[in-house]
Amino acid sequence: MTAPVDFSQIQGLVRFGYGSLTEASFLLLTIRDADAARAWMRFAPVSNAIEQEAPPKTALQIGFTREGLECLGLSQDTLAGFSIEFRAGMSGVPGRSRMLGDIGKSDPEHWAWGTAGKMPHVLVLLYAQPGHLSEWSEAVKGTGWDAAFDVLACLRTSDLGGFEPFGFKDGISQPSLDWELKLRATNDQPTYTNLISLGEVLLGYPNEYGRYTDRPVVSADDPYASVLPVAEGAASSRDLGRDGCYLVLRTLKQNVQGFWQFVNAQTASGPEQSDDLAAAMVGRRRDGSPLGPLSEAPIPGIESKTAAQNQFTFDTDPNGVRCPFGAHIRRANPRNADLPTPPVRGLQRFLQILGLGTNDLQSDAKASTRFHRIVRRGREYGSRVTIEEALVESENAGTHGIHFICLVANIARQFEFLQSAWLMNTKFDAMTDESDPLLGNREPVPGAAPTDTFTRPHEDGVRDKIHSIPQFVTVEGGAYFFLPSLAAIRYLSRDSDDFLAHASFVGEQ
Ligand code: HEM
Numbered sequence: 351m352t353a354p355v356d357f358s359q360i361q362g363l364v365r366f367g368y369g370s371l372t373e374a375s376f377l378l379l380t381i382r383d384a385d386a387a388r389a390w391m392r393f394a395p396v397s398n399a400i401e402q403e404a405p406p407k408t409a410l411q412i413g414f415t416r417e418g419l420e421c422l423g424l425s426q427d428t429l430a431g432f433s434i435e436f437r438a439g440m441s442g443v444p445g446r447s448r449m450l451g452d453i454g455k456s457d458p459e460h461w462a463w464g465t466a467g468k469m470p471h472v473l474v475l476l477y478a479q480p481g482h483l484s485e486w487s488e489a490v491k492g493t494g495w496d497a498a499f500d501v502l503a504c505l506r507t508s509d510l511g512g513f514e515p516f517g518f519k520d521g522i523s524q525p526s527l528d529w530e531l532k533l534r535a536t537n538d539q540p541t542y543t544n545l546i547s548l549g550e551v552l553l554g555y556p557n558e559y560g561r562y563t564d565r566p567v568v569s570a571d572d573p574y575a576s577v578l579p580v581a582e583g584a585a586s587s588r589d590l591g592r593d594g595c596y597l598v599l600r601t602l603k604q605n606v607q608g609f610w611q612f613v614n615a616q617t618a619s620g621p622e623q624s625d626d627l628a629a630a631m632v633g634r635r636r637d638g639s640p641l642g643p644l645s646e647a648p649i650p651g652i653e654s655k656t657a658a659q660n661q662f663t664f665d666t667d668p669n670g671v672r673c674p675f676g677a678h679i680r681r682a683n684p685r686n687a688d689l690p691t692p693p694v695r696g697l698q699r700f701l702q703i704l705g706l707g708t709n710d711l712q713s714d715a716k717a718s719t720r721f722h723r724i725v726r727r728g729r730e731y732g733s734r735v736t737i738e739e740a741l742v743e744s745e746n747a748g749t750h751g752i753h754f755i756c757l758v759a760n761i762a763r764q765f766e767f768l769q770s771a772w773l774m775n776t777k778f779d780a781m782t783d784e785s786d787p788l789l790g791n792r793e794p795v796p797g798a799a800p801t802d803t804f805t806r807p808h809e810d811g812v813r814d815k816i817h818s819i820p821q822f823v824t825v826e827g828g829a830y831f832f833l834p835s836l837a838a839i840r841y842l843s844r845d846s847d848d849f850l851a852h853a854s855f856v857g858e859q
Contacts, residue, residue, distance in 0.1 A: 353579070355529055355548070355555075359593045359835045360399040363411045363475065363727055364551060364757060365529075367521065370405045371477035372509040374729050375487070376599070376753060378463055378470035379499040381421045386498035387472070388422060391843035393492065396836055408486040411475040412839065413597045413831030415439070418471030422842050428590065431566030432832065435761040436596060440828045441465045450766065451774035451785070454793040456825035462601070463503045463827040470502050473599065473831050480509075503827075505601065505753050507729035514730055515604045515750035516628070516788070516822075517737060519638030523660050523683065525723040526651035527551055534560070539687045539720060542663045545651030546723050551759055554582060554592025558720050563759045565591030574844040577837050593835030595757050598724075598765045600828035602789075603751040604732075609788075609822045610740035616816055621737075627816070630806055631787035633677030634659075642672040670807045675779040678788045681772045684779070688718045722767050724756040751823075761830055776801045789823050 362368070381387045397409040414422070416437050419429060429437065441447060441458035452458055458465045478486040514520040525546045533547050549557035553565040567587035568575050578588035610624070613631075617623035629635045638659045645662050652661045663685040667673055673680050732750030740747075758764035772778060773786040776795060784790070784803040792802040806814040834842065 353582075355531065356593070357399040357401070359579075359837050360552065361411050361594075361833050361836070362397040362399045362406075362409055363597075363833070364595060364725070365399040365401075365527075367524075367727055368406075368409050368477045369521070370479065371407075371409055372480055373483035374475065374477045374507045375483060376505040376507070376729075377472075377474040377476065377501060378503045378505065379472040379474060380469075380502050381418060381471045381498065382500050383497055384421055384423060386494055388843040390492070390494050390498045391839055394490065394839070396839060398836055407479050408482060409475075409477040410486075410490055411477075411833065413473040413475070413833045414842070415469060415471055415473075415829055415831055417469050419832065419842070421471050424842070428566050428568050431564065431591070433564060433596070433761055435766060436830045436832065439464075439469070440598075440600075440830050446766075449770040449774075451769065451789070451791045451793075452825050452828075454791050455821060456791055458828075461825070461827045464829040468502065468827075470829060472499065473597070473829075505731070507731050507753060508733065510730045510734045513636075513734070514752055515606050515732055515735065516609050516632075517606075517735075518628075518632050518634060518636050519659075520730075521726070522634075522638050522656055523679070524725060525550070526653060527725075531555065539718070542665075542685045542687050542719065543650040544660075546720055549759055550720075550723060550764070551595050551725055551757055552592075553594055553759055554579070554589050557759060565589060567591070568841075574841055577840045579837065590834070590838050590841060592837075594838055595759055595833050596761050596765075597831040597833040598754075598756045598758065598761065598828070599831060600754045601751065601826040602754050603749060603824045603826050605820075605822050605824075606735045606750050607740045607744070607747050608820055610737050612820055612822075614741055624737075627806075630674050630677060631804060633673050633679030640673070641677075642667045670779075670805075671809055674804070674806050675781055676784050676787060676804055678773075678786055681778060681786055682768060683723070684719055684772075686719050688720075717767075717771070722764055722772070724758050724764050724768060726754075726756050728752045728754040728756075751826075757833065781805055787819060790819070790821070792819065792821050 394412060395410055396412055397406065416429065416432065416439065438446065441461065441464050447453060447458055461468070463470065476483065476487055476490060512519055512521060526544050528545055528548050531548060533545065547556055547558050549555035549563060553563055557563050562583060567581045567584060567589055568578065570586055570588050572588065575588040578590055579592050581587040581589035613624045613628045617627050625636070629641060634640055640659060640662050642662055643666060649661050649663070664673060664680060730752050732748055735750065756765055773789050776783060776785050783799045783801060784805060785801055787804045790801060795801060802817065802819045804816040804819055808814065
């Protein structure tokens with residue numbers, strides 16, 4: 351029996367996007383002195399996931415790379431409990447870079463951070479109400495910070511009013527997490543639901559397979575282990591992973607001018623047509639409205655505040671006429687269930703389960719969505735550019751992009767699968783020669799057709815093809831972090847004996 355959720359132990363970002371804290375910066379740190387770092391961590395006012403009456407004024411979250419955990423003295427035995435992807439890192443293995451599409455201009459050899467010699471140990475995420483970020487940053491540092499850390503980079507963010515730099519409303523669709531632990535998720539799921547098992551994001555809880563995702567545990571005999579919960583299903587161990595998750599961070603630079611100038615050049619007939627093409631590439635209009643009708647029946651787990659823009663599936667658009675198969679949001683979340691869409695019932699369903707159903711091109715081209723959801727928590731950077739400004743040639747267009755963040759329990763099955771099999775793959779949903787129209791790197795695949803196409807099917811069966819799409823998004827840095835529970839942060843800071851030096855620390859929650 352899984353114990354109920356203790357929100358006081360979970361970092362707040364898992365539950366909240368901190369949308370009212372519109373100022374944020376992400377500090378990438380290396381540890382200069384492990385004792386001093388542990389001492390700072392003991393006093394760091396990390397925000398938890400308890401709902402407060404009034405929105406918080408500030409928030410602080412902390413993550414660690416494998417290198418950071420090693421620096422803090424975590425044993426190799428315990429580290430072996432973390433997933434292979436986390437231990438290997440985002441940039442360390444050429445095969446992984448190829449799979450993620452990090453080649454050509456996005457090759458880690460060009461990255462500003464996240465590669466050998468530029469690998470952060472600690473990620474400090476700072477959030478504040480407008481005008482309070484620098485004050486909050488100083489308060490968080492307190493004394494002892496300079497002895498503990500060197501700042502490798504400070505990723506600044508900007509408030510673009512809920513829109514990403516290309517000008518589309520962002521942050522609309524998120525999975526709902528089963529905080530009440532009511533789902534028994536092992537059964538077949540015949541229709542799409544937006545509610546997913548808590549164990550799809552947090553370690554230490556059953557996932558969509560009804561199992562515990564591999565997680566780091568320590569022996570109950572470890573002298574510092576008493577701050578950690580007993581591991582579910584392994585009573586002689588304490589769970590270092592429970593209530594924590596993995597955090598994927600990628601700096602994605604967007605060529606806003608390039609995007610709108612290309613779209614404009616394809617549609618000489620006028621701004622309305624360019625808007626249509628851009629919306630087809632994203633899968634939503636700029637204001638966030640979906641391209642197809644909303645579902646009449648409520649979809650479980652769609653929050654009422656987003657229902658007007660998010661209560662839909664692609665079941666009513668099986669040929670991709672309204673929202674092309676290759677559109678960013680249709681790739682990122684095909685909104686399908688365990689059986690091929692549209693759902694079939696009775697004898698047909700039975701035949702499909704046995705693998706004897708009709709086999710058209712789309713029938714099993716996508717995996718079931720529920721095993722591949724991510725919680726997105728990224729923030730934009732750079733200034734807002736209007737379409738009119740983007741269409742003017744300018745040498746000094748500034749830099750824009752997203753510090754993309756997602757939270758998952760399984761990096762390989764969730765982020766890496768989504769990024770490689772659905773977004774970057776040039777064979778998706780029975781299409782070839784094209785990858786995500788926003789994110790694709792357009793690098794040629796040896797011996798294969800070009801990868802820079804985008805298909806728009808029409809009612810009459812004609813499929814328009816846009817060719818020679820340039821690369822709009824370049825990866826400039828990235829790493830996999832562990833976002834531990836508050837108990838795990840206490841465990842990791844165990845060796846600190848430097849309490850007095852920090853007595854002057856002022857933390858504001
Ligand atoms: C610069 C890069 C990116 C841009 C400009 C971008 C833009 C957008 C926009 C405009 C939406 C629709 C609004 C919403 O539902 O929030 C969206 C949705 C989404 N994006 Fe991205 N995105 C980017 C990168 C990524 C990456 C790297 C991933 C995953 C690896 C991703 C996964 C998703 C997912 C899962 C959704 C929600 C789909 C749904 O449930 O309908 N995006 N993105």
